[in-house]
Amino acid sequence: MRYVLIIILIVSSAFCDKVDDLFNKGNEAMVAEDYSEAIKIYESILNIGYESSELYYNLGNGYFRLELIGNSIWAYNNALDMAPRDRDIIYNLSIVKMQAIDRIEMPETFIFLKIYRAIKSFFTIYEWFLLGGILLISYSLWYIGIKHGFIRGKVSKVISSLLISLVMIVHIIAMDRYLEKHKRKTAVVISNGIDAYSGPFYGNNSLVFQINEGSLVDVLNEQKDWAEVVLVDGKKGWIPSNTIRFTR
């Protein structure tokens, strides 16, 4: 049993090394401005089953250089999902988004909702849960401290109630992010001039709108080669599913 474990460890570390090598190879291709080669390598790492914000970031850069705006936005979105506070990703995404043809305006929302969204996207799901866990530990320690007289005074009680409310709020946000990610499927449009129809086939269905690469959509339904998408401004329609790419 022990040997099996050791073998697994060795194999997996060897695999890791191989993936790192691939990543470095991709970077070399990027530096040599062979972008299509670099993209090929990066995508192969994703296919093996490894990812990181760095990988998605570099992939986004590669797609941008080849003027594949939709794929570039897709990659940066994934990078941002893994590292939401990375300034470079935010900056590059803002530049790429300007090249997109469609600029679908978000409907103006309530200011608190905006603030909430900004806060929510400041950490990843993992970070939110970790924060909640750490806060829970601090609360437990504080509680014991008060109960057994290590910590005294009125302020300590206020801090205690503050801590327990923080624990709850952080967990609610974490759950919200978790559900949002797992219940909601988002995708980025990667082709240009796509007609969205009212039903999942060409023919009698009337054309609802036209969409271009780079737009972020919610996918509600999938049927054969078609996907029902909702734009951020609420427009709904069916587009061929090979024109979109799901975010992680």
Add this chain to the structure above:
Amino acid sequence: MVTRFLITFTLVSLISAESVQISVDKNRLESGELLKLSIQVINGEDFAKVDLGPLETDFEIVNGPSQQNNIQWTNGKMLSTKTLSWTLLPKRTGDLIIPVLSGSVGKKKFKGKKIPIKIGKADKNDSEDVFVHAEIDKDNVYLGEQVTLSYKLYKKVDVNIAGIDQFQMPDFKGFWTEELFSPQRLQYQSKEITIKGVRYQVANLGQRALFPIASDKHEIPPIKIKVQVEVKKKKRRRDPFFDPFFDSFLSETKTRILSTSSKKINIIKYPKPRPKDFTGAVGVFELGAKIDRASVKANEGLTLSIFLEGTGNIGLFSLPENNFPDHLEVFPPTESFEKDAFRNQISGKQTWEYVLIPRKEGSLVIPGMQMSFFDSNKKTWKRIQTKPMEILVSASENIYLEDKGFTKKEIELIGKDIRYVRTGDSKLIDKGKKPFDIIFLTYFISVFILVAPVLLTTFTGYRMSTVNDRKSNNALRLSLKKLNNDSYVDPFELASKTLYQYLKDKLILPSKNLDSSIVKNILFDKINEDLCNELVDLLIICDQGIYSPQAINKKETILNEMAVLLKRIEKEIT
């Protein structure tokens, strides 16, 4: 010459009083002469309804139907006639027949009979007396090249024309038409023209400039025009009384239809190669451009005018697309147009006015406009262009960035590149691996911390002191410390308060007011009776305070006594 002849077919009346007559005014005529067909309903309620379809093989309906209603009283009897009449032009010469016409009056039907008509050939001299001719200046043209068409009426000098019908220009299919000349009345040119030794006077009936446009057929259609020609009556008698002076009173007019034949126009293909900036201009043109000021502030408008002057199919083509610089907002131009006909040529001036708004300061060059046209005189392509113009744009006080559809932040980002690729640590992780173990660990730690004291007691027997334990343990020490504090004014009150506080701390009592009887109840089973009584007595003294009988004696000692008592109670309780 032509004797008026009337043939009347009275149809067998359907009811005795009602009858229908179909008649013509003459049955012998020359080609070009007109004939009148009448259908008369006698004593009928209504006009006749007739299908004239069979007529149209040999006759052309020039005019009609005209209606006439007539009522006559004769010997107390009423005779009403309702007449419809048409003017017909025979299409050919020879023996023609007006076919059987059938129709109805009210609900009753009728059927006519054939009427034979003889059309003789017109006297040749006669037809050359007066004729109309469509003249074109050329019949092989390029698309867009002007063809000048004039309709002219020729008449022999000694023929008089009494009247002419209003001349209607036909529809020219495949051509864009511009009017050159439209006379108000018949007017002969002063110059006489001699054709085959015969002198003619010529009147211009109308002149048009035709520009062929892309079409499958370019043909000038035939026209017909009705003229009244004066014919002198032949003098039957040579009467000295009828002097030639009276000739004019003795002439009659004869209606004649003059026609032209259709004319085909051939379209020549443009020579190759055809310039890219050719938009259909054919003729001779000049191009000019002007801006209303040479320096402007950013975001302020200026006007660029482009003039095209010349002769040709002006107005039938557009300007080629212009490439304006990026930082210049260009609004669609307004077009204005002046045209006039000069010496049968359409010439004019077309102006396009653009409103331009520079969005960036600095020097701005408006590129020269250029276009090609086909010179129809020299049969060659020609290119005309304007010179580039420079505008000095100074900084603006106002910023209208919103107009461009960019926010200010986006403007800052324009022209900037993305940040460079990351070549450091890959930080690659397995997609399937969810790093949630550490989070569960934090939850586990929290729960562990909370239950740790309980576990400690259960498994080791050691009880971790709580806040209350500490209070209870420290109760005596705190109380004695309080009693030593002599700054208090009333020693009795201090003593009783200290005791109550001690009891509250020691026995972890809820904070409520204590008095001697409650204290007795509480301590009843905890300490021996003597001590309890002693304590109660002391408390009563404290309550009475300075008003108690022993007040003066006890005032100095009360604190010490209480201290001793507390020490004894402490011993007993623990």
